[in-house]
Amino acid sequence: MTALAPALPARHRATTPVAAAGTAARLLVLLLATALTLGPVVWTVVTALTPTEEGTGAVRPGFSAFVDVFAQVDFALLFLNSVLVTGLCVAGQMITAAMAGYVLAAIDFRGRQLVFGAILATMMVPMQVTIVPVFMLIRGMGLSDTLLALILPAVPTAFGTFLMRQYFLGLPVELGEAASIDGAGPFRTFFSVYAPLALPGMAIVGILAFNYHWNEFFRPLILTISEQNHILPLGLVTLQGNLGTGSVSTVLAGVVLSMIPALVVFVIGQRPLREGLTAGASK
């Protein structure tokens, strides 16, 4: 019997005391990692809900810090700015990436490989390196310190175009042929046949764009100056700078509020987000 034991499938071996102890140890490590990962988040929420009164130092549980964050900064405007910038970046990237990806996948034209190669090459250029000339361009266009300064340069997306090209390559060619035979022109073939089928791919591009632009800090720091044009992360850092260490709960209430849309997207779109983030690894 002992000689046969190692040959048994893995799940049967888990019942031995040694294996059970191993499973318990593994779970313990995973639970510790979970605590370290979620700890700061839980602390943030709890602290935002338990502000201490200035002067007396008494803890007053409730939503007063959430009220304060609207009183201390124009939080509604920050939120609206974030929604506008992120929303337009998301929509712009989804549409332009789908169109360019379709052409690169489905239409043969001279220089296509060159165009595709050039688009891929821009992925290697870090945004921080082009920021000085982009800043000049934006100034030259008369857009400095506007929300458009954040949106316009962020619409063309090399990675999104790459993803959409791969997506269109996976769609059957017969559909387009059938549409052509039925008399549909190239525009109709795209808009009524391919674009609807590409929506899952576009969702990945959109969710990636949301995750990036909702959270971005570097470009807003450079391209927007007045607080009325800030988006959430920059606005919260500015708020913290203005308040000092006095009102921890107020700043954290802002952090919690800014996390909510990201959390909603995480809950409904975790799978496309996961696929999008790791898609770069399999190219």
Added chain:
Amino acid sequence: MTTLGTAAPLAADRPAGTSADPAPRTPTGTPTAGRRLVAALFLAPTVLGLGIFTFVPILASIGLSFFRWDVITAPEFVGLANFADLVTDPTVRRSFLNTFGFVAVAVVLQLVVALGLAVLVQSRLPGWLRVVFRSVFFFPLILSAASVSLVMAYLFNEDFGAVNAVLRTLGLGDVPWLTTGPGAAAVVVMVYVWQNFGFSFLLFLGGLSSIPKEVDEASAIDGATAGRRFRLVTLPLLSPTLLVASVMAMISALQIFDQPYVLTRGGPGDTTRTAVMVIYESAFQQLQFGRASAIGIVLTCVIVAVTALQFRLSRRYVHYQ
């Protein structure tokens, strides 16, 4: 043609004339006038956009890096002086050394934590628990690095922070986290890894699940211990993922800005100042646009070199199944 999706079903990717079809498939393959118009119109936003906001800027940056320019007075050609700053200017030199040191420590830590947790999650666990842990470790990726750094600045506060409160109850005393060089550097590394290990974790989870169970089981039957199986079976089969995960982690770590900017503003002294922070400060605080460009160009070269190394290594050392 061969590099562009040889197995792709869309007609344009089939070599014209070499297919078994007797007649060329005009409807989708050959660019008619209408299709050419669609191609031009659909590509225009992306191609023009990337041209204006990436291609022209990178060329402008290369040009600017040879000049001294403060926007107010005329640009002055200074040759390689801005690049010499990398060696001669103590702050610039320090920021590059900091960045490379940070990349080395943070990437190794991130990969070790991610791989360890991925192996644990992939091992005999009920399916629902696997999904829970995957969601948990993925969660920090959806947060803003600036907001996370705000929160962590409170947690690592020397006097009031929760981290030192815990250490005090454990009898480990107060750690001067953000007020000393090593402490601040450690916090930047920890905060960065806390937020980013989930990305490598996802890659490893994908890589591990693509290793056939039979391989591991066969070596177990042959009497290999768990440690030996991991080292001699799992790790070699995981090497494509390992390479991609380390390169992607390096490229992202080289560009670190948000965490040190919010947590330490580069201090104390220059101890946590990174290359991108010096780009920002040179350009937008000291109006030294040429120097900022030179630092950016060097950083881009490092990133391109890391990417090129990935391609070379993947051809020579990586085991594909």
